[in-house]
Amino acid sequence: MRALLRSPAGVELVRVATPRRLAADEVLVQVLMAGLCRTDCYVAAGQLGPAEGARILGHELAGIVVDRGADVPPELLGARVSVDPRIRCGVCPACTTGSPCGSPGFLGVDVDGGFADYVRLPAASLVRVPGELDARAVAYIEPVAATLAIVGAGIRPEERGLVVGKGRIAALAAAVLRSRGFSRIHSYDPSDPASGERPVAGTFDFAIENGVDRAGMTAIIDALRPRGRVIVKSRRIEPLEIDLLALVPKELHLVAAYYGSFSEAASLVASGTLDLHPLWAEPRPLEDFSAVFEESRRGEGRKLFFTIGAEPAALLELGPCAASSAPSR
Ligand SMILES: [Zn+2]
Ligand SMILES: [Zn+2]
Known part of the structure; x- marks a missing residue:
């Protein structure tokens, strides 16, 4: 699959293996759209994220669940989702009792993110959204949840x-x-x-x-x-x-103030109460990443997006087995 990777050598669009092995509580999400945020620019510039090694950027996502781990309900396959980028560690006392994690990692900073064709995520990080919602609106749920705080x-x-x-x-x-x-x-x-x-x-x-x-x-x-x-x-x-x-x-x-409720943010975006279109730029392909990053460095203009994938046509017919054999891109 394609992935926008930051390494000590800089940011490049590379081909990496599609994540295959999912933990029992994880899903594989095909990314449709992703928003570029200041955090991504910090990671791209080496100011955040791993000092060594590589990281796939991106945390403001719209996607579709195409595969699931053993403990994830099958109904989630084919669901359109946005993502809460705080990734639970799974081992702290809060996580083991089902409370919000005491020291969550951040998608695209501490774990590989979603400027890629596919991203592996804990099912707990998904935010389900109505099917008719525009992919840019879905990717914009994260900034709205942050503002709701x-x-x-x-x-x-x-x-x-x-x-x-x-x-x-x-x-x-x-x-x-x-x-x-x-x-x-x-x-x-x-x-x-x-x-x-x-x-x-x-x-x-x-x-x-x-x-x-x-x-x-x-x-x-x-x-x-x-x-x-x-x-x-x-x-x-x-x-x-x-x-x-x-x-x-x-x-x-x-x-x-860090984050408010993601489900409230999803309802607010879906309600159409906020006039968001004037805040958004036209989405660009992932291949244009250097120009897009350059544009975002020039200031807080309109929100920049990457179009990453197209909606899979016969998605609802995909069972877990069919989904597991999603083509490696
Ligand atoms: Zn963000
Ligand atoms: Zn934890």
Whole structure:
């Protein structure tokens, strides 16, 4: 199969063996579409992921289950799925009691990801989606689930909220909040004076960080009322300086938001409430990867996608045996 692999030599599109041996709780997913995210760029640049050895990139996926391990229910074969990229370790005390893993790995960073024709995954990581949902929408469930974490960060719809940051990620945060009934949301990009009115100091109940720098964090602290809430959302790779002399006297709450519910994200995307199309670029073939990575390095423009596979025609007729002999590409 084709796979976009990062190794110490750089990123290349290579042919590797299709994963064949599935553990009892695993599935094989044929990838239809995949979104490119900042995390992939960090792995591609060698800033995240294995120091040595190789890793297949990609964690924002739309695909179809084409094979299953012995313990996975047969009904899952042929299901259209998105993926929660937090991969359970399977051995920690939380995993052995069926609770969410205490130290999950991340797809495309710690284990091989989905910029490939097929990806092997624990069945527990799958998010089932309606068959009619566009593949780009399915691949976009992961960013929406990440954004939904904001709503679970102890804020209320009647509160005044500030979304700080630029581009698509800040726009998605504002859209998700509005879809959840937050009507008093103001967006502001400190690096672009034309982005909107400068927030009035001390007037916001909460503010959301979307990959801001030191100046952005200062703007957040300044805009919040005493005991307001700073919601840290980005997975910025560089450490961020915070002026404690500004933060502490206001007794601000610092809350980190990672992921909300994936099934809620799937319903939200399927409902059509969010106008997502303006945030998306046209999908490109995996072969265009260098141009696509280059484009993403130029800034937070529209979301970039790779078209990877076509929907298998007679999928529902595939039994586990037929699926196991899926052609090696
Ligand atoms: Zn992502
Ligand atoms: Zn675990």
